[in-house]
Structure formats: structure tokens, C-alpha cells
Amino acid sequence: MLETIRPMKTAVVKEALLESVRKSEAEKRGRKASKEVRQLQLIEATIDSLAKRGYSETTMADVADGAGLSRGIVNFHFESKEKLLIATLQHMYDEYSAHWRNALYKAGDDPADQLHALVSADFDRSICNKRKLAAWCAFWGEAKSRPTYQALSSARDAVYQTIFIDLCATLKLSGSYAYEPQVMALALSAMLEGLWLRLMMGTEDTTRETALQAANEFLSVAFPKHYPSKAGGATKP
Amino acid sequence: MLETIRPMKTAVVKEALLESVRKSEAEKRGRKASKEVRQLQLIEATIDSLAKRGYSETTMADVADGAGLSRGIVNFHFESKEKLLIATLQHMYDEYSAHWRNALYKAGDDPADQLHALVSADFDRSICNKRKLAAWCAFWGEAKSRPTYQALSSARDAVYQTIFIDLCATLKLSGSYAYEPQVMALALSAMLEGLWLRLMMGTEDTTRETALQAANEFLSVAFPKHYPSKAGGATKP
DNA sequence: CACCATTTGTTGAACATTCATTCAGTATGG
DNA sequence: CCATACTGAATGAATGTTCAACAAATGGTG
Numbered sequence: 001m002l003e004t005i006r007p008m009k010t011a012v013v014k015e016a017l018l019e020s021v022r023k024s025e026a027e028k029r030g031r032k033a034s035k036e037v038r039q040l041q042l043i044e045a046t047i048d049s050l051a052k053r054g055y056s057e058t059t060m061a062d063v064a065d066g067a068g069l070s071r072g073i074v075n076f077h078f079e080s081k082e083k084l085l086i087a088t089l090q091h092m093y094d095e096y097s098a099h100w101r102n103a104l105y106k107a108g109d110d111p112a113d114q115l116h117a118l119v120s121a122d123f124d125r126s127i128c129n130k131r132k133l134a135a136w137c138a139f140w141g142e143a144k145s146r147p148t149y150q151a152l153s154s155a156r157d158a159v160y161q162t163i164f165i166d167l168c169a170t171l172k173l174s175g176s177y178a179y180e181p182q183v184m185a186l187a188l189s190a191m192l193e194g195l196w197l198r199l200m201m202g203t204e205d206t207t208r209e210t211a212l213q214a215a216n217e218f219l220s221v222a223f224p225k226h227y228p229s230k231a232g233g234a235t236k237p
Numbered sequence: 238m239l240e241t242i243r244p245m246k247t248a249v250v251k252e253a254l255l256e257s258v259r260k261s262e263a264e265k266r267g268r269k270a271s272k273e274v275r276q277l278q279l280i281e282a283t284i285d286s287l288a289k290r291g292y293s294e295t296t297m298a299d300v301a302d303g304a305g306l307s308r309g310i311v312n313f314h315f316e317s318k319e320k321l322l323i324a325t326l327q328h329m330y331d332e333y334s335a336h337w338r339n340a341l342y343k344a345g346d347d348p349a350d351q352l353h354a355l356v357s358a359d360f361d362r363s364i365c366n367k368r369k370l371a372a373w374c375a376f377w378g379e380a381k382s383r384p385t386y387q388a389l390s391s392a393r394d395a396v397y398q399t400i401f402i403d404l405c406a407t408l409k410l411s412g413s414y415a416y417e418p419q420v421m422a423l424a425l426s427a428m429l430e431g432l433w434l435r436l437m438m439g440t441e442d443t444t445r446e447t448a449l450q451a452a453n454e455f456l457s458v459a460f461p462k463h464y465p466s467k468a469g470g471a472t473k474p
Numbered sequence: 475c476a477c478c479a480t481t482t483g484t485t486g487a488a489c490a491t492t493c494a495t496t497c498a499g500t501a502t503g504g
Numbered sequence: 505c506c507a508t509a510c511t512g513a514a515t516g517a518a519t520g521t522t523c524a525a526c527a528a529a530t531g532g533t534g
Contacts, residue, residue: 035483043442044422054382057294060520070312070485074499133380140519141378144437145291154438155245178466179454186435187451194431198423200381201391214424216414222458230413272509297494308509312495314509 029175039068039077039087051134055142060084089139089152092132096155099127104163111170114228118164119219122192122213133200156189164189175225184222191218191233276314277325278304283325288371292379293386299382319385326376326389329369336364341400349405349463355401356456359429362448370437393426401426412462421459428455 045066107117143153282303344354380390
């Protein structure tokens, strides 16, 4: 099962396109960019707007201004505002998906390493930052009332969840734990999402470091034989 | 510290008012209701709209229609749409707050019972249902870009968090655990929020029961001496 | 290479719609 | 009969979409 997970090839391509977007900062005007680059540029501007103004205040004009282009341009590249937002969500979903698949691939064959890699990947700067988290949260707020968003809006999809369950089951066998893999996987992935939520609320008392620390603490108590606690031993009352 | 937490008296009053709202279903028109009842009625209609249509699609007209009243009514009782939404958020915040305070009060003096009561309270039908969760999520999506929402939007506030930390610290002493109370409390409360998020996404694979089960599983592995696992003992490989 | 025709990307003003707000008028309870 | 709750049409601002005109690339032809 796990052997079928490979980093997505398209991720590399998109990375290169994003580079083009950043490079062309100075030369936004005129017909300098390819269709794909321009679309990515608009998607990035959309994420900016979602992060800065929230979903309900994100306007076509703001996206166009953010990209340094004219008003009508979005309707040319994307058919409508709705299609732009769907494309933006799909982009973030693909990026997140490629990120954890890559982390899993690089983790090697040990299940404990794999689980730890997945957890750590969630708090990597490239995807876990104010801008992206805020954009995710904006979509979450609308997901329940929009069928189109529902499938994409929880970045951690069914495949991700299945892998979590499999890893929990494997560790249970090798560590003689008592929990139910499915239940433990739910608790774990829910905590990761909850930590994301905390981070985006951004009350400054939760940072990427403390969030990661909490996640690792969870791993230590749930799988003590695989992740021995790094803190001092048990204290007597 | 914990001894100062008491159920809020105002909760009882509001419950009575809500009763009035429900009773007057048939007689919405005319000057039948007091000012407070009418405001609660509008707030309930706002929650309905948020749940059904999401934040960005919630309109004054929809709220008024939902309450069976005329268009201009909201601006009469609340000054503006923004004030209505703030009042709605405040209402949900107060309700949630009263709920966990009451649960804590009824739990008695044992810290383990208290923590368990807080966790269970989160999944009580009265506050953990599609309608309310969807409304919470709608506000979360806008909170980061609206300073006014920020304080109220995470129902679990600083006081709640402090109590969690205190309980974790107490249990650590009596159970000789190795974790850092602050870190464990963060992991725990983040998981609760994450489970809420799952429930409101409503992909049907997570129910209130399985969510509560996952939360209890967490308690079992984090505080094994206080919450002995109910599943069969450890299995050998 | 030069020239022109065609396709394709881009602009910005005009348009239509949606929606919060206002307010003059009406109804109702005390 | 007065104060107050309430109504609903009018208003104006905000915003997504359309489109005619323009500009840049492309490709074919002599």
C-alpha cells in the first residue's frame, strides 16, 4: 500500500512556474508571460487577498490589483470568480498533497520514521505559514455550504487518512499497544488540524515550534516505545 | 483557582427567553414579543442562515425572512449587519462558555473527573450539532481578518486553556507522568477543535460518537493511570 | 527579411445585479 | 392618544461580468 506513494512529478514543474511568477515582478505588464504563468500569478494574488481580507471581502478588483493587472483579466483566464476560487483551492490542495507525499517518500521504510515525517511535514514553513493557513481557513468557512469546495477543502483527504490508519496499525503490532488504529489515527489527524487552526487564529501564544512540540508530545504518549520522551524521566509526587 | 468557576446565572435566563422564541412560532407578526425576545429570535435566524448559506451568502433579507419579519427590522434592533453578526458570535460564545462551566461545576472535585467532564461537554448535542458547528466555522473563516471577531471566535478562550493546563499539571503530579502540562494541554485542546472541524465538514465518516471515542482514547494514552483503557489489553505481535 | 493577416492576450469603461441602509408611513399596546 | 415596534419601497454603493477596442505575438507569403 504505502509503496505506491511517490512524490508527484507535477510538483517540480509547478515550482518552476512559480519561479517565473516571482521573477517577472517588475515586468507584469505587456504580454510577457505564458498563459500558465499568468494563471499562477492570479492564483497567488487570490491567496494574498484571502489571507489579507478574508473570503467575503475578496473581490475580483483586489485580485487584479494585487497581480498588477487590469480588471477584466480574471474573467479572461478563469471564466468567473467562482472558477478562480476553485482553481485556487485546487492549487493549494495539490501543493499540500505533493508536500506530504514527498516527505513520506524521503522518510524511508521505517513506519515510525514515516509517521514522524508526516507530522513534521505539516509544520514546514513552506506550507505552514500565516498566508497559506489564512487562505485555508477562509475556504473552510465556506466549505459546508458549497458542495464544490467540500472535497478539496480538507487538505488531509481519504488517502492521507488511510495511510495514517495503516501506520497506526503497524506501530500497534510492533509496539504491543492497546488502542484501535482507526480511532488513534482520527485523534492524531484531528489534533494536527486543530493545531493549524490555532496557528491561523494567530494569538501569538501558539507558534510553529510549540505546535510541533505538542504534536511530538502526542506521538510520545501514544507510541512510547517508538518515540521515547526527550524530556526528563517521570517525576514522583 | 478552579473553585472560582461557577455556572453562569444568565444562562438560565437566556434559556427561558429562547423558550419564548420557540413558542411564538405561530405569532411572529404584530407587536407580541419583548425587545429581548425579538433580538434573540433574530440571532437564531442568523445562526440558521450562517449554517445554511455560509458567511459570505448570509444577507439581512435572509435573516429577516428566516425570522418571519420584514426587511428593515434588523437595522431597527441591531444598528447594522456587522453589529448583528457580533451579537450572534457573542451569543454563541456565552452559550459555550456557560456550558463548559456548568459541566465543570457538576463534575465535583476530582481533577480526572473534571477533565473528562470538559472533554465530554464538547460533544454534547446541545452545542455540538451541525447548525452550531457550521456557524462557528463561518466565523472562524473571517476571524483572522476581523479584529472584532478574533477575541470571541475561538470559543475555548484563555481561561479555558488555563484550566486545561492546571488540570494537566495536577494529573501529572498524581500520576507521575513525564509530559509538560502546557504542551499536553495544547495538544488536547487542539485535538478537540480539530474534531469539531471534522464534524462540521460533515463527511459522515466522523460522527459525534467516534469523535468522543477518539478524545477518550487520547485521555487514555496521555493519562493511563487516571483513564484505564476500556479496550482489551495489549496485544502481542 | 519585410510585410501583412490572424490569433491571442489585455485593457478599462459600461452595465446589471445584489444588498445594506434609510425613512416616511402604519399599526399596536398601554 | 402617545410612544414605540414595525413595514416595505426607495436609494445608493459595491462588485461581478461583458465587450469593443487595442496591442503584442505568430505565422504565412513573396
